[in-house]
Each structure stands twice: as structure tokens, then as C-alpha cells.
Amino acid sequence: MTSPIRDSAPTPGPTADPTPPPGCPAHSGQAPAGPGLESLHGPEFAADPAATYARLREHGRIAPVELAPGVPVSLVTSYQTALDILRAPETFSKDARHWQALADGTIPMDNPVVPMMMYRPNALCSDGEEHHRLRSAISDTLDRLDIHALRRYVERSADFLIDLFGPRGEADLLKEYSARLPLLVFNQLFGCPPELSDKLVRALSALFDVTEDSEQANALLAETLFQLIALKREDPGPDMTSWLIAHPAELTDEELIHQIVVLVGAGTQPQQNLICNGLLLLLSDERFRGDLAGGTMLIGDALNEVLWKDPPLANFCVHYPRHDATVDGHRLAKGDPVVISLAAANNDPYLLSNRRGNRAHLAWSAGPHTCPAKDPAQLIASVAVEKLLDRLPDLELAVPAEELEWRPGPFHRALAALPVRFPRTAAKSDEALAEMAAAATAAISGAVGRTPTVSGADAPGDGPDETVADTASATTEPEPRPESGAEHEARRRWWKSLAQWWRRG
Numbered sequence: 001m002t003s004p005i006r007d008s009a010p011t012p013g014p015t016a017d018p019t020p021p022p023g024c025p026a027h028s029g030q031a032p033a034g035p036g037l038e039s040l041h042g043p044e045f046a047a048d049p050a051a052t053y054a055r056l057r058e059h060g061r062i063a064p065v066e067l068a069p070g071v072p073v074s075l076v077t078s079y080q081t082a083l084d085i086l087r088a089p090e091t092f093s094k095d096a097r098h099w100q101a102l103a104d105g106t107i108p109m110d111n112p113v114v115p116m117m118m119y120r121p122n123a124l125c126s127d128g129e130e131h132h133r134l135r136s137a138i139s140d141t142l143d144r145l146d147i148h149a150l151r152r153y154v155e156r157s158a159d160f161l162i163d164l165f166g167p168r169g170e171a172d173l174l175k176e177y178s179a180r181l182p183l184l185v186f187n188q189l190f191g192c193p194p195e196l197s198d199k200l201v202r203a204l205s206a207l208f209d210v211t212e213d214s215e216q217a218n219a220l221l222a223e224t225l226f227q228l229i230a231l232k233r234e235d236p237g238p239d240m241t242s243w244l245i246a247h248p249a250e251l252t253d254e255e256l257i258h259q260i261v262v263l264v265g266a267g268t269q270p271q272q273n274l275i276c277n278g279l280l281l282l283l284s285d286e287r288f289r290g291d292l293a294g295g296t297m298l299i300g301d302a303l304n305e306v307l308w309k310d311p312p313l314a315n316f317c318v319h320y321p322r323h324d325a326t327v328d329g330h331r332l333a334k335g336d337p338v339v340i341s342l343a344a345a346n347n348d349p350y351l352l353s354n355r356r357g358n359r360a361h362l363a364w365s366a367g368p369h370t371c372p373a374k375d376p377a378q379l380i381a382s383v384a385v386e387k388l389l390d391r392l393p394d395l396e397l398a399v400p401a402e403e404l405e406w407r408p409g410p411f412h413r414a415l416a417a418l419p420v421r422f423p424r425t426a427a428k429s430d431e432a433l434a435e436m437a438a439a440a441t442a443a444i445s446g447a448v449g450r451t452p453t454v455s456g457a458d459a460p461g462d463g464p465d466e467t468v469a470d471t472a473s474a475t476t477e478p479e480p481r482p483e484s485g486a487e488h489e490a491r492r493r494w495w496k497s498l499a500q501w502w503r504r505g
């Protein structure tokens, strides 16, 4: 099949084509930002994104949109075109240093979308060899997770959270469950000892809640991660931090921090939104009513439907053309961002009559940057939902689904809150909760890792051939040893302080 992507002839020199002013929209081939351009950042878009995608399809497979005030980008709404771009790294770079309008100052660094899009030395923002090196460290590390231990850990953490809000008979499942569960899971996966756990969980929740000073939270996160890395270099354990350190890619401390931050960033917000959007579907859709305790199949179906219809990352996978290119008749200028609408592509009307298999959605992206964590992410979401419905079978929405508010923002599909009610559960003291959580998680903590297997290409289609971390199994990682009394006490104290903090709100 001939590629729909055509590279334009090299840009002629200044005499043939007078250089336009920096960031000139006419030169970029994008419509100027302003009233005429569809916005992806207002409350209107958040309330009904499907209506915006439908209007955008009138422009063809790629449409000009405004991502944030003053940030015009090209949005890909076609499934096939999205795949073509995601699988063409030779034409489209992930490195935001190609972003012309940011480089020349047309878009200021304080624009709200810049932190999500700017270059950082991590797998997400790198190409070619460098990407391969960083990604192999991440995916070989993820590949060592013991899925059974992960499941048990998610269950225990879920129990802890449900016990916290259960006696009230009401909760905001976004804040009190879906947002907190991934934090507990990461804390465990990274092998954070109790003395650092408190800082890590507080820094992450402050960053993502946006309730506290994000600069302060960022600084606390960096400081905590540096301490964690130093500790694991000294005393490695069966955890992701130690495996990243031991990986043959030999990441520096700075590289380690950047990869851990991307793991946490990529894994926390989308994870909470998958859990929440799945719960909303299960609680509000007639098809699932009456059978909420109906088991894994039902939950799997609901999550799969969310990944098709309301993917947690709705518009993302930003790419920068390395040179002027024409895709399906649309001109894309060198260095102008191209954003993939995973949500619009998944709901491309063309697919309705040409469905490609039930799991061929793009919620995890495709090509070399496909999410390397889709299996654990899916597991975490389904166990979280399963556990909640099992513990609270009479759970119901506290307000009609149509009245729920969606958070504005171009990238995510995220509820602002998910208020529910249910029959109260028996109250447990912080002391009792902490003791149960400490005992249960100590038993699991030595077992999150397993001997690595050969990691194959993990992307649907054409992910890079992952190299085998065959030396990783030979690391001098000690066998997990039973916890001492003092360690158990420290772990118990940590859970107790978390219970007290989260009960306060």
C-alpha cells in the first residue's frame, strides 16, 4: 500500500521563499488561533467532546484546533491517519525541541500546555536510539512485575481505602478511591520504605490534586526520588527502582528520575480516569444494571468500552513533523505540533462499518511509543473496580450521570468528581486499619518482582524490538527477608498516618 504521507521537497532557501516572521500561522499552514478555531480547552468541549469531534470531521481527517489560548495545533481525528502518523517516526518526531513556535518564543513558556508538551530527557520525548535505550529500561522493568502480587497489592490497598470512607455511606470515588489507589500502588512498586513513602505520596497527591503549590510539590518529588535512588543503589530490593538502576542501559541518576517521573505521570492520572470512567459506565448504563457484582467479564467489557469511547488520554501523542509533509491531502509544516485525538480516532465513523477487532482501539496509542504498561494498567483498573463492587454491592450514583461535571483540559477525559452512596460499612479504627494494611502489604512486598522473561515487542503492530535484559536476572539482588519488628512498626506507623491524613479529607 502506498503511504498517504508525502514529504514535501526540501524548503527552498530565503531567496526562493522569503522567510516569514517566526511562528507565522500562514507559513505553518494552520488556521490562526482565535474565535474561528475549535477550542479543546473550554468547559464546552469538556461537556461534549463528541460534538466537537463531529464538527472537526468536516475538515477532513486532520483539523486545525486551539489546544490552549494561543496554541494552534493540527488534530488528527481519523483512525487510519492516526495509525499512519504513529507508525512513521522517520517523518514525525516526539521531541518537542522541534516545536518551532515554542523555540522562537511565539508561545511563552508559561502557557498552561507547555509543561505537558515540553521536552524532557525521557522515553516519551525521545526518538530513535535514545528512545530505544530508555524504553527498554522501562519495559524490561515492567516485565519483571509479578502480576499476582500486583493484584494482591491492589486488593489490599483498595480494602484500606474502602475501610476509610465506607462507614460514612457516601464518598467521592474520584478523590477518595481512584486518585489514591495508583499512588499506593506506585509507592509499593518503587519499593519506597516507610520513611520516604509519606513524602512520595504527599508530593504526588499535591501535584495531581493541584490543591497545593505545584512548584513545592515538584521540588519535594525530586528530592524524594533522589533519596530513593540513593537508597536503592546502596541497598537494592525486588522493586522497580532497583531494576531500573540495574538495567544494562545504565541510566544516570538524572535519567532515572526522569523515567520514574514519566512512569508516575503516565500511570497516575490516566489510571485514575480509567477507573472512574469505568465505574461511571457500570453505575449509569442500563446494560450493566442489576448485575454489578457480575464479575470480571462484565468489568472487562465496561473498561474496554471506556477505552474505545472515552479513553483516559483523549488527545495526546504529540508529534512534530521533521520537515514539511502532506498527509491525506493536509499540509503539515515542519515543527508545528500534530496531536492525535485518540478519542476521535476510536470513534471514527469509518470504523463503525469496518470494526477491526474488539481491542484495536488506540487508547494505549500505537507504534514505537505505545504504552508499555497496558497490561498492569488494565489489571489495576479491573481489580480496583471489582473490589469496590464486591465490597459495596449496593453502590449507586449520588447524582444523575448527566449532572456530573467533566474537568476542562485538552488532553484528558476526566470527571471532576464521582459522588456515590451506599449502605454504611462497619467502622474500623486507624490503629486497626494500619495493622491490617501493614501485615498484608509486608507479606506482599517481597514478591512484586519475578525473574525476568524475555521481553518481546510489546506494541500492537510495530513497537521496537525490545532488547532482552538478559543480564538483569543475574543482578545480585538479595532474596527478600522477613521484616524485622522495627520495620513492621515503621510500616504500621506509616499506614496510620496515611489513614489519619486521608480521613481529614
Ligand code: HEM
Pocket: 123, 124, 125, 135, 138, 262, 263, 264, 266, 267, 268, 270, 271, 274, 311, 312, 313, 316, 317, 318, 362, 363, 364, 365, 368, 369, 370, 371, 372, 373, 374, 376, 377, 378
Ligand atoms: C489507564 C491507564 C493508562 C493509559 C490510558 C495510558 C496510555 C498511554 C498512551 C496513550 C501513551 C502514549 C503517549 C504518547 O505517545 O505521547 C502512553 C505511554 C506511556 N505510558 Fe501509559 N497509559 C496508562 C497507564 C500507564 C501506567 C500505569 C504506566 C506505568 C506503570 C504507564 C507508562 C507509560 C510510559 C512510560 C509511556 C511512554 C512510552 C514511550 O514513550 O515509549 N502508562 N501511555
